[in-house]
Amino acid sequence: MKTIDIKVYMEGIGIAASNAAKILAKASTSTKNNALSNIALALESDRVNLLAANAKDMDNALANGLDAAMLDRLALNESRISAMIEGLNQVAALPEPVGHITDLQSRPSGIELGKMRVPIGVIGIIYESRPNVTIDAASLCLKSGNATILRGGSEAILSNQAIAACIDQGLLKAGLPSTAVQVIQTTDRDAVGELITMTEHVDVIIPRGGKGLIKRLIADARVPTIKHLDGNCHVYIDSDADHGKAIDIALNSKTHRYGVCNAMESLLIADSIAAELLPKLASRFAEKGVELRGCEQSRRILPNINAATEEDWSEEYLAPILAVKVVTGIDQAIEHVNHYSSKHTESIVTENKDTGDQFLAEVDSSSVMINASTRFADGFEYGLGAEIGISTDKIHARGPVGLEGLTSQKWVVFGNGQVRQ
Secondary structure, X not given: OOOOOHHHHHHHHHHHHHHHHHHHHOOOHHXXXXXXXXXXHHHHHOHHHHHHHHHHHHHHHHXXXXXXXXXXXXXXXXXXXXXXXXXXXXXXXXOOOOOOEEEEEEOOOXXXXXXXXXXXXEEEEEEOOOOHHHHHHHHHHHHOOOEEEEEOXXXXXXXXXXXXXXXXXXXXXXXXXHHHEEEOOOOOOHHHHHHOOOOOOOOEEEEEOOHHHHHHHHHHOOOOXXXXXXXXXXXXXXXXXXXXXXXXXXXXXXXXXXOOOOOEEEEEEEHHHHHHHHHHHHHHHHHOOOEEEEOHHHHHHOOOOEEOOHHHHHOOOXXXXXXXXXXXXXXXXXXXXXXXXXXXXXXXXXXXXXXXXXXXXXXXOOEEEEOOOHHHOOOOOOOOOOOOEEEOOOOOOOEEEOOHHHEEEEEEEEOOOOOOO
C-alpha cells in the first residue's frame, strides 16, 4: 500500500464502520444469515486463491525467521478453510441474539420491565498470524449486529486480503455495506495506535496475540478491551484419579497442539500417586519429545528431568515444554493454580465428586473442568459456532467470547399509561 496519512486513513475507517453499524443494528436475521452463507460460498469457490495467498505469506514468514508456533498459526490448508466455512454455517444456524428480551417482571406500579440484547456497535479486532480469525471475527460480529474493524498481523496480510475479498462479496450480495467488515490494508504499526484510541468510532477492542501486543493495549488503549494476556493452563491429577483418564487427558492437553492458549503448561499431581503415575506420564511425554521441568519431589521420582525455576510456574511455553509439580493434595493444588495461573483454563482429574466440586468452586479461572482436556476451552467446542477470543477479564464477558459476549443489554419498560406517583 502506498504511503498514506495513517490518522486520516483510520478516521475514514472509523466513520465508515460507525455508519455501517447503524445499518447492521436493524438488519433482519435472514439478511445477516444470507451474508454469512454467501461468504461461505465465496470461500469455497476461492480456495485456490486463498491457498496461493497464504503460501506467499508463509514464504515471507520463513524468510523473516518467524518461530514455529507463529508459523503453525499462520498456515492455511484445505481442512482449515473447511473449518472456516463450517464455522460460518454454524454461526448462521445459531439463534439470533439481538432483540431477545429476558427477565420480564411486573412491578407494583403496573409496568413490566426486562432486558433486551443489543449490539455493542463497532468492534476492533487486533490479532497476529491466524488468518482464520478474520472469518471468526467477521461472522460473530455480523450475526450479533456489530460492525468490525480487523487489523491482522503483517505476516498474514495477503491471506487476510484474500479472505476480505470473499467477505466483501458475501456482504454486497446480501445487500449489506462492505464497510460492515473492514480489514485494515496497511501494515503500519501506527494504525493500531489510532484504532485503540478512536473512542468516537470504536466501542470495544478485542486483541488476539502475544504478550507484547496485550501489554501495549493495557498501557495505551483508551477504548475498552476484552482480552487475556496469556494461557498458563493447569491439569491437576488428584489422588482419586482414574489413571487411564489422567494419562489421556494430560497428553491431549499438552500435545494436541503446542502453540495455542488452551494447551496445558503446568501439570500438578498428588504426592500419594506421583511415584506410580509420573514415570508412566514421563515415558509418554518422551515419545512426543516433550521436555519436563520439575520440582524437587518430582525430580526424585524422575531424576533425569530438568529442574523447574520459579519462572517456569508462570510460563506460557507454546512449545513442547511442561512444568511438573508434586503437591500434597487438592488444597495445595488450588493454592498453586490461583497463585500462578493466568486465569484461562484449569482441569482436575478425579473420581471424587466432593474434590471436583471444591476445584470448581475455588479455582478462579474463566474455564474450570473436571475430567476433560484443557483443549476444550474453545468457542467451537462450547457450541458458540466460533469465537472472537478468550477473556480472562471478570466483567462483561469471560471465557470464550461468542455471540452473547458481543452484545450488551438495555432495560426495556412496557407500560399502559402509568405515571410515577
